[in-house]
Amino acid sequence: xxxxxxxxNRGEIALRVIRSCRERGLRTVAVHSExxxxxxxxxxxxxxxxxxxxxxxxxxxxxxxxIAAAEITGADAVHPGYGFLSENPEFAETCxxxxxxxxxxxxxxxxxxxxxxxxxxxxxxxGLPILEGxxxxxxxxxxxxKAEALGFPVILKASGGGGGRGMQILRSEKEVRSSFxxxxxxxxxxxxxxAVYFERYLERPRHIEFQILGDSHGNIHVLGExxxxxxxxxxxxxxxxxxxxxxxxxxxxxxxxIRRAMREVGYLSAGTLEFLLDEQGELTFLEMNPRIQVxxxxxxxxxxxxxxxxxxxxxxxxxxxxxxxPLLPRGHAxxxxxxxxxxxxxxxxxxxxxxxxxxxxxxxxxxxxxxxGGRVPPHYDPLIAKIIVHAPTRxxxxxxxxxxxxxxxxxxxxxxxxxxxxxxxxxxxxxxxVSTWFLDDLQA
Amino acid sequence: xxxxxxxLRELIRLLDESNLTEIEVEHxxxxxxxxxxxxxxxxxxxxxxxxxxxxxxPAESSxxxxxxxxxxxPFVGTFYRSPxxxxxxxxxxxxxxxxxxxxxxxxxxxxMNEIEADTAGKVVEILIEDGKPVEYGDRLFRIEST
Numbered sequence: 001x002x003x004x005x006x007x008x009n010r011g012e013i014a015l016r017v018i019r020s021c022r023e024r025g026l027r028t029v030a031v032h033s034e035x036x037x038x039x040x041x042x043x044x045x046x047x048x049x050x051x052x053x054x055x056x057x058x059x060x061x062x063x064x065x066x067i068a069a070a071e072i073t074g075a076d077a078v079h080p081g082y083g084f085l086s087e088n089p090e091f092a093e094t095c096x097x098x099x100x101x102x103x104x105x106x107x108x109x110x111x112x113x114x115x116x117x118x119x120x121x122x123x124x125x126x127g128l129p130i131l132e133g134x135x136x137x138x139x140x141x142x143x144x145x146k147a148e149a150l151g152f153p154v155i156l157k158a159s160g161g162g163g164g165r166g167m168q169i170l171r172s173e174k175e176v177r178s179s180f181x182x183x184x185x186x187x188x189x190x191x192x193x194x195a196v197y198f199e200r201y202l203e204r205p206r207h208i209e210f211q212i213l214g215d216s217h218g219n220i221h222v223l224g225e226x227x228x229x230x231x232x233x234x235x236x237x238x239x240x241x242x243x244x245x246x247x248x249x250x251x252x253x254x255x256x257x258i259r260r261a262m263r264e265v266g267y268l269s270a271g272t273l274e275f276l277l278d279e280q281g282e283l284t285f286l287e288m289n290p291r292i293q294v295x296x297x298x299x300x301x302x303x304x305x306x307x308x309x310x311x312x313x314x315x316x317x318x319x320x321x322x323x324x325x326p327l328l329p330r331g332h333a334x335x336x337x338x339x340x341x342x343x344x345x346x347x348x349x350x351x352x353x354x355x356x357x358x359x360x361x362x363x364x365x366x367x368x369x370x371x372x373g374g375r376v377p378p379h380y381d382p383l384i385a386k387i388i389v390h391a392p393t394r395x396x397x398x399x400x401x402x403x404x405x406x407x408x409x410x411x412x413x414x415x416x417x418x419x420x421x422x423x424x425x426x427x428x429x430x431x432x433x434v435s436t437w438f439l440d441d442l443q444a
Numbered sequence: 445x446x447x448x449x450x451x452l453r454e455l456i457r458l459l460d461e462s463n464l465t466e467i468e469v470e471h472x473x474x475x476x477x478x479x480x481x482x483x484x485x486x487x488x489x490x491x492x493x494x495x496x497x498x499x500x501x502p503a504e505s506s507x508x509x510x511x512x513x514x515x516x517x518p519f520v521g522t523f524y525r526s527p528x529x530x531x532x533x534x535x536x537x538x539x540x541x542x543x544x545x546x547x548x549x550x551x552x553x554x555x556m557n558e559i560e561a562d563t564a565g566k567v568v569e570i571l572i573e574d575g576k577p578v579e580y581g582d583r584l585f586r587i588e589s590t
Contacts, residue, residue, distance in 0.1 A: 071521070
């Protein structure tokens with residue numbers, strides 16, 4: 001058993017971890033930057049240590065300061081939350097070297113899954129379906145042959161590229177012929193290599209992800225899926241569970257495949273496997289996130305599991321105590337991420353929160369890091385709160401979320417609540433007809 | 445002039461809803477100006493700067509009420525007044541110190557970080573006990589300029 005847990009994070013997730021610790025009888029240490037001296041996580045933890053100035057690089061990302069804070073407070077474990085150091089294998093290793101238990105996966109697992117290329121290869125070797133791709137393209141003729149073999153449309157990617165750069169969607173033989181040489185030249189200029197290849201391009205995919213938990217006794221549980229198709233520039237905005245797009249059969253088949261794969265690698269702690277679902281209903285592996293995720297509460301509500309508490313139990317070396325596989329979802333849950341930003345331009349909107357009223361009532365959960373009279377500093381992520389609802393059916397959950405949003409009062413700063421209200425009122429959302437292009441369509 | 449609170453409140457509200465940093469209203473001889481710290485005005489977030497902490501860290505001094513200066517801890521860790529348990533403290537009250545002089549140690553991750561003074565003067569107060577934990581920015585010494 002741990003006695004004292006240091007939370008190497010801030011905002012709502014730091015509070016989320018403090019709550020599970022407190023319920024397990026563990027003492028908590030918050031670390032904070034100078035601007036977060038009055039932040040909620042600083043105020044609600046048993047102890048708080050200032051670790052540096054506002055810049056994350058010198059505070060929340062500064063490994064020596066966090067380890068030193070654990071040393072002077074006598075913490076025996078560290079929970080990294082999400083973001084910041086949560087996917088940094090060096091941090092996990094440093095914790096271990098300093099006698100601190102890192103509440104998360106093993107460092108080598110973070111490395112394997114953290115690199116997209118190695119994660120894809122690993123997933124393929126474990127029997128997970130991956131998006132079909134070609135070998136490197138040799139010349140225009142070869143490119144045409146490979147594109148036809150995959151089936152149009154294809155997406156041309158630079159082998160050395162990343163972050164959405166160096167990509168081109170090609171829909172015909174003609175387009176392949178006319179674009180091939182320029183794409184190669186561009187790749188050489190931008191990334192120093194003219195190696196390019198194709199992947200099958202999905203026009204209107206949905207984003208579906210599966211939550212897993214693994215313990216140090218070799219048990220793996222798959223806790224169903226979440227649908228996170230409503231995104232802006234790969235930032236999820238609304239998430240729900242379960243997804244209306246998966247059949248029971250598909251859900252249980254994929255859960256079994258994932259369970260087998262993760263058992264084979266002995267995955268430890270919480271993790272999420274992200275997939276794209278194409279219009280033909282086929283799931284293909286995208287990437288694996290070896291940490292707790294922002295949207296984990298929707299899974300907690302439908303599965304009746306405290307994922308953070310399970311992470312802590314797993315790190316303490318205990319076996320998972322979940323009902324026999326498969327765990328069946330109960331009802332429907334939706335989460336809205338409330339960001340401090342302009343609802344139309346998405347410009348971050350930090351500042352003083354002059355008044356605050358959060359929604360309540362049956363089936364409403366709020367995970368938030370702000371309070372009335374507190375400040376949203378301009379240095380960090382604009383996520384200030386998550387409103388999560390749980391109801392027996394999806395239409396009831398939508399009605400509940402609309403009601404919850406209408407009760408919410410956040411004064412002094414702008415938030416994206418009006419955007420959420422537009423999403424929740426949209427017929428396509430009501431009918432569950434969504435894709436990762438939903439917001440682009442909404443604004444078109 | 446008489447301050448119209450209602451008008452002032454209205455101006456603050458306007459400022460809040462805009463992305464301006466300052467509003468000034470002039471009427472006859474009355475003038476009201478409301479302004480705020482530009483740092484809290486919305487705009488694209490600046491990328492966090494990645495300035496590494498210097499290996500040999502100078503203590504950061506901060507001005508205080510009187511003519512004395514406080515040397516603050518550049519690290520979170522454990523504060524030591526001497527290089528080892530058996531040796532003499534680096535400085536005592538009344539000592540004159542110069543810029544760059546090692547004045548204490550802050551231990552973090554089993555590393556003994558020597559902390560140098562970034563200001564010269566006389567040590568008038570030692571604010572932390574030997575062997576006690578310090579946070580980033582904690583005041584360690586009060587220095588009077590000479």
